[in-house]
Amino acid sequence: MQQALVIENLTKRYKDFTLDHISFSLPQGTILGIIGENGSGKSTLINALLGLIPADYSQLELLGKDIAAHPNLIKQDLAVIFDDAGYDENFTPLQIGKFLSHVYKNWDADSYRSYLKRFDLPAKKRLKTFSRGMKTKLEFAIAFSHSPKFLIMDEATNGLDPVFRDEILDLLREFSEEENHTVLIASHITSDLDKIADYVAYIHHGRLLFFQSYDELQNEYGIINCKKSFLDNLNPEDVVYYRKEDYSYRVLVKNRYSLKQIFQDVEIHSADLEEIMLFYAKGEKLE
Ligand SMILES: Nc1ncnc2c1ncn2[C@@H]1O[C@H](COP(=O)(O)OP(=O)(O)OP(=O)(O)O)[C@@H](O)[C@H]1O
Numbered sequence: 558m559q560q561a562l563v564i565e566n567l568t569k570r571y572k573d574f575t576l577d578h579i580s581f582s583l584p585q586g587t588i589l590g591i592i593g594e595n596g597s598g599k600s601t602l603i604n605a606l607l608g609l610i611p612a613d614y615s616q617l618e619l620l621g622k623d624i625a626a627h628p629n630l631i632k633q634d635l636a637v638i639f640d641d642a643g644y645d646e647n648f649t650p651l652q653i654g655k656f657l658s659h660v661y662k663n664w665d666a667d668s669y670r671s672y673l674k675r676f677d678l679p680a681k682k683r684l685k686t687f688s689r690g691m692k693t694k695l696e697f698a699i700a701f702s703h704s705p706k707f708l709i710m711d712e713a714t715n716g717l718d719p720v721f722r723d724e725i726l727d728l729l730r731e732f733s734e735e736e737n738h739t740v741l742i743a744s745h746i747t748s749d750l751d752k753i754a755d756y757v758a759y760i761h762h763g764r765l766l767f768f769q770s771y772d773e774l775q776n777e778y779g780i781i782n783c784k785k786s787f788l789d790n791l792n793p794e795d796v797v798y799y800r801k802e803d804y805s806y807r808v809l810v811k812n813r814y815s816l817k818q819i820f821q822d823v824e825i826h827s828a829d830l831e832e833i834m835l836f837y838a839k840g841e842k843l844e
Pocket residue numbers: 571572573574593594595596597598599600601602
């Protein structure tokens with residue numbers, strides 16, 4: 558399978574923070590969700606891989622090309638949606654479309670017009686009259702109108718209402734299924750990623766805690782609610798983290814299906830991304 562993104566030993570040092578030797582490869586045609594607490598290094602990773610900030614690495618390839626050597630070639634095939642697009646507030650979507658038709662060789666004016674309509678965006682009003690969510694919608698209209706092969710989003714869906722977010726998730730799913738398009742989304746809305754991510758990268762204090770396929774995560778991890786005596790009898794190798802609750806213990810276990818064979822009467826729930834994050838961030842290890 559061809560890789561859309563190859564990152565090896567990506568390191569960025571700030572005075573009080575280090576993004577520390579991040580390595581992973583993302584296959585083409587998949588959706589990657591990047592999760593992590595505030596300040597964990599998600600935006601730093603995205604900015605570094607886009608070449609927006611200098612960083613050290615042993616390999617960095619986007620769509621099979623060395624990013625530093627082909628910045629302009631890659632830009633044509635790339636759509637990036639940040640929290641704030643930074644377009645001039647005095648422009649209208651129509652004017653922005655005209656400008657972008659000169660920037661992107663694959664610009665599709667009809668498709669842009671139809672996305673503006675579909676997303677309920679007035680083509681002739683200045684951006685300064687738009688709400689934050691409307692500006693984000695405009696960015697999606699732009700992204701889907703120049704046929705990118707790789708879409709990168711950093712906290713892009715945070716200001717969107719649940720109905721439009723759901724529409725965007727459908728569009729992203731369609732986009733990734735078509736012609737091997739790849740999507741990378743850094744988001745705090747883990748429930749969205751539960752719905753669409755094929756892979757998950759968890760960044761914690763600048764380090765990559767795991768990069769795994771969503772199916773593997775679901776098959777591997779499980780949650781057991783139990784008493785202390787049950788927790789004490791578990792093999793520490795099967796216990797990832799545990800959390801003490803008011804009257805019981807909540808345990809994130811590995812090897813969910815083998816444990817189920819041993820403890821047939823015990824319910825082992827599947828774990829969603831929010832629960833996995835909370836265990837990693839706040840859970841305790843068995844000694
Ligand atoms: N220009 C900079 N100079 C110094 N430190 C920086 C700079 N940019 C980011 N940092 C630090 O790098 C760390 C990671 O920040 P980053 O924005 O990558 O986190 P994040 O995971 O995207 O956070 P959030 O979820 O809050 O958006 C933070 O401690 C931040 O203070």
